[in-house]
Amino acid sequence: MTMHGVFVTIEGIEGAGKSTAVSCVAEWFTEHGYDVLCSREPGGTPVAEDIRRILLTSTEEELAEPAELLLMFAARAQHVARGIRPALEAGRVVVCDRFTDSTRAYQGAGRGIDSGVIESLAAYAEQGVRPDLTLLLDLPVEIGMARASARRGTSSKDRFEREAHAFFERIRAGFLRIAAADTARICLVDASAPIERVQAQIRAILDDRFETAR
Ligand SMILES: Nc1ncnc2c1ncn2[C@@H]1O[C@H](COP(=O)(O)OP(=O)(O)OP(=O)(O)O)[C@@H](O)[C@H]1O
Numbered sequence: 001m002t003m004h005g006v007f008v009t010i011e012g013i014e015g016a017g018k019s020t021a022v023s024c025v026a027e028w029f030t031e032h033g034y035d036v037l038c039s040r041e042p043g044g045t046p047v048a049e050d051i052r053r054i055l056l057t058s059t060e061e062e063l064a065e066p067a068e069l070l071l072m073f074a075a076r077a078q079h080v081a082r083g084i085r086p087a088l089e090a091g092r093v094v095v096c097d098r099f100t101d102s103t104r105a106y107q108g109a110g111r112g113i114d115s116g117v118i119e120s121l122a123a124y125a126e127q128g129v130r131p132d133l134t135l136l137l138d139l140p141v142e143i144g145m146a147r148a149s150a151r152r153g154t155s156s157k158d159r160f161e162r163e164a165h166a167f168f169e170r171i172r173a174g175f176l177r178i179a180a181a182d183t184a185r186i187c188l189v190d191a192s193a194p195i196e197r198v199q200a201q202i203r204a205i206l207d208d209r210f211e212t213a214r
């Protein structure tokens, strides 16, 4: 079936400013007359949000690596089928906080899971739904960690936030490799800049991609 909407994903490490960027992108499209759906991964539908809870906060037993990967893709498959695809078919803009590039970076580069396994599961879960544009918010790991912990306040770290510094360095490098290999889809944003400068970069990318396309 043809899809008429626009699918934008926002990627980056913890505290990069993804949630802030989702609002900025949504605002741009709303101002330009589009109907926008903001979502996030893992999650985005009731079932996928149930899976998110297992992935981020389950502490009863240690989650096995293959189980983590398969749960990520189970959540994604549900989100695509019941959230993203219907919205795109209705002509809406979907702005999603994380998508498959996060799995490539966290479970692939971070945990060392084979990319062949990840890519075949990605194709199965996505069922042809791919981002039209991905914004990769890049910044040094220490800055992201400091922002995330300032935002978190006294609430406890999730399963990923408890990982060691080196894990996030592998993820940042992984994201940068993914972006370098797909420059047609992925735009790099310097997320270490102040919020207004990050937002200006994002708006310039959207102006360039979508302003004349209408
Ligand atoms: N460019 C920026 N400069 C300084 N602070 C920022 C910037 N962008 C966002 N912040 C602040 O840093 C914190 C983290 O930002 P945000 O929640 O958008 O990041 P995130 O990538 O969604 O984080 P998480 O991975 O933890 O969900 C927030 O308090 C936000 O206000």
Ligand SMILES: [Mg+2]
Residues within 6 Å of the ligand: 018, 019, 097
């Ligand atoms: Mg966030």
